[in-house]
Amino acid sequence: xxxxxxxxxxxxxxxxxxxxxxxxxxxxxxxxxxxxxxxxxxxxxxxxxxxxxxxxxxxxxxxxxxxxxxxxxxxxxxxxxxxxxxxxxxxxxxxxxxxxxxxxxxxxxxxxxxxxxxxxxxxxxxxxxxxxxxxxxxxxxxxxxxxxxxxxxxxxxxxxxxxxxxxxxxxxxxxxxxxxxxxxxxxxxxxxxxxxxxxxxxxxxxxxxxxxxxxxxxxxxxxxxxxxxxxxxxxxxxxxxxxxxxxxxxxxxxxxxxxxxxxxxxxxxxxxxxxxxxxxxxxxxxxxxxxxxxxxxxxxxxxxxxxxxxxxxxxxxxxxxxxxxxxxxxxxxxxxxxxxxxxxxxxxxxxxxxxxxxxxxxxxxxxxxxxxxxxxxxxxxxxxxxxxxxxxxxxxxxxxxxxxxxxxxxxxxxxxxxxxxxxxxxxxxxxxxxxxxxxxxxxxxxxxxxxxxxxxxxxxxxxxxxxxxxxxxxxxxxxxxxx
DNA sequence: GACCCGGAAGGGAA
DNA sequence: GTTCCCTTCCGGGT
Numbered sequence: 001x002x003x004x005x006x007x008x009x010x011x012x013x014x015x016x017x018x019x020x021x022x023x024x025x026x027x028x029x030x031x032x033x034x035x036x037x038x039x040x041x042x043x044x045x046x047x048x049x050x051x052x053x054x055x056x057x058x059x060x061x062x063x064x065x066x067x068x069x070x071x072x073x074x075x076x077x078x079x080x081x082x083x084x085x086x087x088x089x090x091x092x093x094x095x096x097x098x099x100x101x102x103x104x105x106x107x108x109x110x111x112x113x114x115x116x117x118x119x120x121x122x123x124x125x126x127x128x129x130x131x132x133x134x135x136x137x138x139x140x141x142x143x144x145x146x147x148x149x150x151x152x153x154x155x156x157x158x159x160x161x162x163x164x165x166x167x168x169x170x171x172x173x174x175x176x177x178x179x180x181x182x183x184x185x186x187x188x189x190x191x192x193x194x195x196x197x198x199x200x201x202x203x204x205x206x207x208x209x210x211x212x213x214x215x216x217x218x219x220x221x222x223x224x225x226x227x228x229x230x231x232x233x234x235x236x237x238x239x240x241x242x243x244x245x246x247x248x249x250x251x252x253x254x255x256x257x258x259x260x261x262x263x264x265x266x267x268x269x270x271x272x273x274x275x276x277x278x279x280x281x282x283x284x285x286x287x288x289x290x291x292x293x294x295x296x297x298x299x300x301x302x303x304x305x306x307x308x309x310x311x312x313x314x315x316x317x318x319x320x321x322x323x324x325x326x327x328x329x330x331x332x333x334x335x336x337x338x339x340x341x342x343x344x345x346x347x348x349x350x351x352x353x354x355x356x357x358x359x360x361x362x363x364x365x366x367x368x369x370x371x372x373x374x375x376x377x378x379x380x381x382x383x384x385x386x387x388x389x390x391x392x393x394x395x396x397x398x399x400x401x402x403x404x405x406x407x408x409x410x411x412x413x414x415x416x417x418x419x420x421x422x423x424x425x426x427x428x429x430x431x432x433x434x435x436x437x438x439x440x441x442x443x444x445x446x447x448x449x450x451x452x453x454x455x456x457x458x459x460x461x462x463x464x465x466x467x468x469x470x471x472x473x474x475x476x477x478x479x480x481x482x483x
Numbered sequence: 484g485a486c487c488c489g490g491a492a493g494g495g496a497a
Numbered sequence: 498g499t500t501c502c503c504t505t506c507c508g509g510g511t
């Protein structure tokens with residue numbers, strides 16, 4: 001039995017269970033992407049129609065309306081689709097068009113709104129084509145959906161929004177902070193959802209149109225209610241107020257606490273392509289189109305009204321060392337996820353500026369490399385290293401009067417500023433046995449060093465920005481600082 | 484001037 | 498109390 005028929009019969013049996021139905025859709029989804037539409041058989045056309053029905057939650061399309069193979073299907077014009085399926089012909093046409101463009105390897109965004117030539121080129125589809133990042137997908141999430149964004153020519157473009165944990169940025173009333181120039185310009189058409197922003201309206205003048213992979217990959221899913229769209233798109237105006245913006249709700253789901261996650265969420269929503277868009281989705285390369293606007297979105301998300309691109313980019317730079325995001329050299333405002341965002345582990349965090357920066361001040365290069373390898377091994381010290389522990393051994397250090405250790409900030413500063421070769425975190429490696437008395441007692445609690453550097457380490461100095469004192473050979477001996 | 488870089492110090496939340 | 502993830506500031510570079 002051909003795979004298409006098998007899938008159809010499977011789907012009939014599966015329909016009882018929504019969960020399984022979703023699996024079916026996924027299976028068909030992958031099946032469809034593997035072939036150019038012009039290569040589809042009649043059955044495969046039927047499968048695609050069925051898939052569209054499921055994915056976009058549209059009325060089932062009678063199979064006899066498209067009783068043809070893929071080649072014939074690709075010859076149909078938009079009007080033909082509209083004639084056959086007045087209600088959803090436009091959507092089907094767009095969906096097919098995108099598949100054709102993707103498989104042809106020559107996507108021209110202008111065809112989205114025009115009459116595309118569904119020409120077939122014999123190219124092998126990219127393996128990652130139509131693979132939607134799955135990081136935030138969950139079977140019970142249903143609040144994504146099809147967003148119909150009227151373009152300037154009043155035609156519609158289907159935009160994928162489901163399977164992605166809905167990003168609900170926290171944005172204040174438009175009167176605050178975001179200037180109109182930086183916000184997506186809007187012209188509201190009663191009864192129609194908010195328009196996609198025109199690239200020409202962007203303050204940066206960036207070529208947003210080139211962000212075509214975005215729409216291309218993020219194909220249509222389930223319809224979404226206007227209220228949901230309002231929820232999803234913080235810059236979407238209300239119907240009645242024209243260019244005014246809706247104040248946005250705080251939501252339990254707006255927990256984009258991490259910058260990379262926030263950016264990734266924006267990338268999932270074509271509504272934000274004025275701000276950030278995929279440059280090359282296959283390689284997770286993205287481009288910031290409106291640095292100021294993006295910074296302000298991020299600022300609103302974090303309740304930091306003074307956020308700037310300068311600061312945001314500093315945060316991005318902390319991702320470099322953790323191999324989460326890197327700059328695409330030579331291309332301004334262009335960065336790259338170094339791995340699929342879905343693969344970024346919880347433990348793989350973006351910034352360890354204190355621990356690392358202080359190691360850099362006192363460690364040799366090789367020790368820094370070791371540090372990196374340790375950090376990459378999920379905060380455990382690599383087992384391949386021969387280690388010596390001086391865990392539990394107290395070090396008495398006399399702290400000068402200038403350091404008021406009864407103050408927490410002073411202790412923090414001291415702890416943070418201290419560094420020791422081969423040690424990952426002094427702040428975690430030491431704790432005070434008594435904060436109030438001097439001399440100040442640090443007890444090494446987790447300090448482990450590599451065997452080969454024991455001697456060096458013992459004779460090394462513990463340093464901090466204000467202090468410099470030798471680590472005693474006898475770890476129990478008090479050490480006076482001379483700063 | 485805009486963007487980019489990384490050090491340094493500190494804030495805030497979990 | 499500790500740790501993480503930035504935020505803020507800075508000097509310098511392209």
